[in-house]
Amino acid sequence: MQLYSKKPSEFQMQPKKETVQFLINFSKSLTIVKTKSKDFIELNLN
Amino acid sequence: MVQKNKISDSTLVSEYIQGREASLSILINRHQQRLFSFIYSKVKDRDITEDVFQDTFIKVIKTLKKGNYNEEGKFLPWVMRIAHNLVIDHFRKTKRMPAFRTTDEFDIFSVLGDGNLNAEKQLIQEQIFSDVRELVNELPEEQKEVLVMRMYKDMSFKEISENTGVSINTALGRMRYALINMRKLIDKHKIILVN
Numbered sequence: 294m295q296l297y298s299k300k301p302s303e304f305q306m307q308p309k310k311e312t313v314q315f316l317i318n319f320s321k322s323l324t325i326v327k328t329k330s331k332d333f334i335e336l337n338l339n
Numbered sequence: 340m341v342q343k344n345k346i347s348d349s350t351l352v353s354e355y356i357q358g359r360e361a362s363l364s365i366l367i368n369r370h371q372q373r374l375f376s377f378i379y380s381k382v383k384d385r386d387i388t389e390d391v392f393q394d395t396f397i398k399v400i401k402t403l404k405k406g407n408y409n410e411e412g413k414f415l416p417w418v419m420r421i422a423h424n425l426v427i428d429h430f431r432k433t434k435r436m437p438a439f440r441t442t443d444e445f446d447i448f449s450v451l452g453d454g455n456l457n458a459e460k461q462l463i464q465e466q467i468f469s470d471v472r473e474l475v476n477e478l479p480e481e482q483k484e485v486l487v488m489r490m491y492k493d494m495s496f497k498e499i500s501e502n503t504g505v506s507i508n509t510a511l512g513r514m515r516y517a518l519i520n521m522r523k524l525i526d527k528h529k530i531i532l533v534n
Contacts, residue, residue, distance in 0.1 A: 306376035308392050313367055316396045320363050325404040 348414035356403055367396060370415055374422060381426045381462060391429060395422040423466070424531055430463060470530050474521050482517035485510050 319337075326334045348366065355362040374395065379388040398421050402408050408417075475483055484503060488494045496514075500507045524530075 306379060307372045308375050308389055312389055312393050313364075313371065316367060316393065316400070317360070317364055319397065320400045320404075321360055323400060323404060325401070327405075 352403065352408065352414055356406065356408070363400070366414070370418065373415070374418060377419060378422050378426060381423075382429065387429065391422060391425050394425050398425075420528070420530075424529070427463060427466070427531060430460075474524050474530075477524055478517050478520055482513045482520065485513040486517040489514055 322337050324337075328334060346365070348369075351362040351366050355366070371392075375388060375392055378391045378395075379385070382388055382391065395418060399418055475486060478486065481503075485499055488499045488502065489496070494502070496507050496510050499510045503510065505513075
């Protein structure tokens with residue numbers, strides 16, 4: 294029988310899963326288009 | 340134990356640039372702990388760390404997708420440098436925008452500086468000193484020697500000339516080139532030196 298709930302683990306030095314997932318999704322949705330004048334247009338297609 | 344089949348960062352970066360999105364996940368997973376700890380060690384706040392971590396990788400993603408990444412350095416030091424600059428940006432912003440309490444009490448000390456170096460300023464200053472030390476170490480030996488004698492040991496050019504066995508004019512020239520080269524290195528590495 295467990296008398297005490299498990300102590301939450303110490304702060305783990307890594308980002309939340311949601312943050313990593315956000316970055317992966319962000320990358321997938323981001324398209325960079327180079328214009329004739331060599332400028333960049335960022336298209337975020339969600 | 341060294342993993343023999345581990346794909347190198349530079350291969351993953353190339354694959355990602357060519358459109359293999361899965362390579363990004365591997366890079367993030369591989370370096371997330373180190374990068375996150377690095378940011379946390381500076382800002383000491385989990386939410387801010389999360390924000391800076393996210394902004395760092397957004398910059399990484401945009402730079403890679405624009406084809407602006409060059410393989411001169413290694414991937415992780417490059418990412419750490421971006422994070423380091425974002426941490427400095429964060430401290431600059433918070434310095435400009437003092438936080439007010441939400442209670443009715445107004446604490447004048449929350450908006451007045453005391454003239455001493457607070458923890459953030461001290462951190463920034465330490466980072467500047469560390470950056471400058473690294474820059475000095477990248478200089479050619481004879482320029483480094485003159486710069487160290489002049490700036491750190493406060494020696495006159497006459498003394499430098501006597502100690503190094505070169506003329507005063509040569510010592511002056513080396514000092515001049517040392518400063519020019521340091522400026523070039525600052526531009527090349529996109530280092531921000533603020534006080």
